Amino acid sequence: MRMTKAELTAFLERDFGQVAGDFAIERVGPEGLVLRLRVAERHLRPGGTVSGPAIFALADVAIYLAILSRIGEVPLAVTTNASVDFMRKPTAGRDLLGEARLLKLGRSLAVGDVLVFSEGAAEPVARAGLTYAIPPAR
Amino acid sequence: MRMTKAELTAFLERDFGQVAGDFAIERVGPEGLVLRLRVAERHLRPGGTVSGPAIFALADVAIYLAILSRIGEVPLAVTTNASVDFMRKPTAGRDLLGEARLLKLGRSLAVGDVLVFSEGAAEPVARAGLTYAIPPAR
Amino acid sequence: MRMTKAELTAFLERDFGQVAGDFAIERVGPEGLVLRLRVAERHLRPGGTVSGPAIFALADVAIYLAILSRIGEVPLAVTTNASVDFMRKPTAGRDLLGEARLLKLGRSLAVGDVLVFSEGAAEPVARAGLTYAIPPAR
Amino acid sequence: MRMTKAELTAFLERDFGQVAGDFAIERVGPEGLVLRLRVAERHLRPGGTVSGPAIFALADVAIYLAILSRIGEVPLAVTTNASVDFMRKPTAGRDLLGEARLLKLGRSLAVGDVLVFSEGAAEPVARAGLTYAIPPAR
Numbered sequence: 001m002r003m004t005k006a007e008l009t010a011f012l013e014r015d016f017g018q019v020a021g022d023f024a025i026e027r028v029g030p031e032g033l034v035l036r037l038r039v040a041e042r043h044l045r046p047g048g049t050v051s052g053p054a055i056f057a058l059a060d061v062a063i064y065l066a067i068l069s070r071i072g073e074v075p076l077a078v079t080t081n082a083s084v085d086f087m088r089k090p091t092a093g094r095d096l097l098g099e100a101r102l103l104k105l106g107r108s109l110a111v112g113d114v115l116v117f118s119e120g121a122a123e124p125v126a127r128a129g130l131t132y133a134i135p136p137a138r
Numbered sequence: 139m140r141m142t143k144a145e146l147t148a149f150l151e152r153d154f155g156q157v158a159g160d161f162a163i164e165r166v167g168p169e170g171l172v173l174r175l176r177v178a179e180r181h182l183r184p185g186g187t188v189s190g191p192a193i194f195a196l197a198d199v200a201i202y203l204a205i206l207s208r209i210g211e212v213p214l215a216v217t218t219n220a221s222v223d224f225m226r227k228p229t230a231g232r233d234l235l236g237e238a239r240l241l242k243l244g245r246s247l248a249v250g251d252v253l254v255f256s257e258g259a260a261e262p263v264a265r266a267g268l269t270y271a272i273p274p275a276r
Numbered sequence: 277m278r279m280t281k282a283e284l285t286a287f288l289e290r291d292f293g294q295v296a297g298d299f300a301i302e303r304v305g306p307e308g309l310v311l312r313l314r315v316a317e318r319h320l321r322p323g324g325t326v327s328g329p330a331i332f333a334l335a336d337v338a339i340y341l342a343i344l345s346r347i348g349e350v351p352l353a354v355t356t357n358a359s360v361d362f363m364r365k366p367t368a369g370r371d372l373l374g375e376a377r378l379l380k381l382g383r384s385l386a387v388g389d390v391l392v393f394s395e396g397a398a399e400p401v402a403r404a405g406l407t408y409a410i411p412p413a414r
Numbered sequence: 415m416r417m418t419k420a421e422l423t424a425f426l427e428r429d430f431g432q433v434a435g436d437f438a439i440e441r442v443g444p445e446g447l448v449l450r451l452r453v454a455e456r457h458l459r460p461g462g463t464v465s466g467p468a469i470f471a472l473a474d475v476a477i478y479l480a481i482l483s484r485i486g487e488v489p490l491a492v493t494t495n496a497s498v499d500f501m502r503k504p505t506a507g508r509d510l511l512g513e514a515r516l517l518k519l520g521r522s523l524a525v526g527d528v529l530v531f532s533e534g535a536a537e538p539v540a541r542a543g544l545t546y547a548i549p550p551a552r
Binding site: 057082 | 187225
């Protein structure tokens with residue numbers, strides 16, 4: 001591991017100030033990273049469900065941080081592909097937890113997937129697969 | 139067509155009040171719908187690029203409105219799958235336009251895709267394919 | 277579980293005669309299903325790699341059988357979406373194993389994902405997410 | 415354009431001998447490429463539908479050839495991601511046509527999408543988005 005939970009949190013606050021308040025890193029380790037979305041009014045859609053873009057953001061940031069935990073700060077890594085299955089309505093009034101794992105960490109591409117759960121629920125709200133392009137000069 | 143541009147705009151403002159200010163419907167017709175994302179500070183990521191979730195939201199809302207333009211108000215239609223290719227960095231200081239077309243409008247599933255451009259640019263920023271589940275009782 | 281390994285194997289041979297010889301069910305249980313692709317010359321591409329369509333077929337059939345193991349024979353279930361990340365070249369001369377898990381088994385849609393490994397390898401060759409539409413009258 | 419229809423056909427026959435008989439290049443030009451799948455018994459599934467893997471192969475080969483038409487022979491380009499929406503049952507007894515367009519042709523990644531039609535039908539059978547990694551030394 002190249003970056004700890006504290007270092008990743010500091011990075012998030014510094015470089016992603018606008019959204020850093022939405023997220024909290026729960027755990028980080030060789031097996032992956034768990035990221036919390038602190039669900040607030042601005043993440044909701046009619047009917048009380050968490051919006052698709054908010055779930056997308058949770059998955060996207062979770063994989064990004066998982067990559068950084070392994071290779072260190074690479075602020076120019078960019079998402080090239082994301083595929084998301086939305087499966088269940090989130091539980092009202094609960095945060096969402098994104099459980100990210102890296103499946104490939106190559107020189108130029110990293111691939112991971114994320115299962116998103118309402119906190120305390122057994123069945124996932126969503127599943128996402130993401131690919132990041134990693135800049136060559138690192 | 140079941141809903142006009144004016145009706146869709148009114149629906150967006152009433153039911154999606156939180157994000158309605160982000161979007162403007164440019165055109166709607168049998169061939170599809172063009173939706174503008176009024177890019178603002180809150181949509182940006184480090185480096186001045188528009189965030190992935192903001193691009194996702196543009197594609198998601200564009201297809202949703204394209205479906206409604208054809209079948210009328212179905213507020214409970216939900217996204218079940220979205221696959222996005224992020225291809226180019228958006229042009230700084232420009233709005234994004236999402237050109238949505240419906241490829242299938244079945245009884246229970248609707249499928250469409252969206253090309254996203256920086257306004258005035260010839261080459262797309264992103265491409266998205268989305269599936270919506272349509273509730274049975276309509 | 278509604279169908280055993282033996283019943284699923286019989287179903288595969290009867291209804292998918294053309295491809296049944298390509299596959300062998302390794303394990304089936306509440307947590308998912310493992311399907312083997314018996315890699316043969318016809319699955320290979322230049323350079324000795326297993327073709328994308330063969331990997332796709334492995335993932336597709338694995339999820340299909342996992343669904344049947346839970347709801348019984350539903351021969352008209354159809355794939356509506358598949359998203360595949362190809363991550364590594366398969367090991368030459370080895371079979372592929374697809375480890376499928378169901379993430380959602382609803383009345384009309386089932387969603388699962390599959391990790392594909394070369395037999396004996398620790399890191400996945402591919403990852404796939406698939407959605408099946410299940411016919412209403414079951 | 416770096417390769418003509420005749421050159422692409424010769425490449426397909428030489429390097430993809432096993433599947434070359436399945437396909438015929440209909441058209442190739444700056445706007446894209448149209449590839450025919452000569453549907454035969456081996457491509458069918460129960461109920462007479464064309465199998466998902468056969469549709470996947472059509473989309474995959476169509477984009478590959480579209481890339482080659484623009485950059486010349488790059489036999490080691492590999493698919494890194496494919497996302498397919500299966501929307502309608504193909505018309506029985508008809509070939510499939512895949513209409514591929516390139517949306518991005520970068521130094522290391524190429525992205526395209528494909529609409530698949532039964533010959534003579536107005537509405538698409540499937541839609542696919544594909545990403546290819548292009549080897550650095552070209």
